Amino acid sequence: MSASTEFLMITGAPTPVAPFSHAVAAGDWLFVTGQMPTDPDDDAAPLPDGVAAQTRRVMDNLILVLQGAGASLADVVSVRIFLTEFKRDYAQMNDVYRSYFPVGRLPARTCVGVTGLARDALVEIDLIARRPG
Numbered sequence: 001m002s003a004s005t006e007f008l009m010i011t012g013a014p015t016p017v018a019p020f021s022h023a024v025a026a027g028d029w030l031f032v033t034g035q036m037p038t039d040p041d042d043d044a045a046p047l048p049d050g051v052a053a054q055t056r057r058v059m060d061n062l063i064l065v066l067q068g069a070g071a072s073l074a075d076v077v078s079v080r081i082f083l084t085e086f087k088r089d090y091a092q093m094n095d096v097y098r099s100y101f102p103v104g105r106l107p108a109r110t111c112v113g114v115t116g117l118a119r120d121a122l123v124e125i126d127l128i129a130r131r132p133g
Contacts, residue, residue, distance in 0.1 A: 008068070010022045013040055014040040014064075021033065022065045032065050034080075034125060036119060050092075058124065071129045077130055080126050081124075083123055084114055084115070084117055084123075093123055
């Protein structure tokens, strides 16, 4: 790895559920690991009920990681979303997700249905951002 690659663990972000960095910065590019709907203040807390509440928690966790890495949602260029109940939860997840971005400023995105996520979460989201400067 070049000297410009940083492996970032962000203070205040949720404790990872597996062996990974919260984000990896490669030059100006920031690759943020998929965030779960876990409480950053209490790893043992139950996950929020329902996909809307879980999506809010995931988006808030992504904001914590981005801020800790010197970026914001305004810097996001691509997002991947994973849903365990795609047909049931897609519309509700979209309503919450959309509220985090200004109109006309939506990143590129992929959303897929999966058979399972860590801690039996309903949603996980990762992203790529380009840090300012």
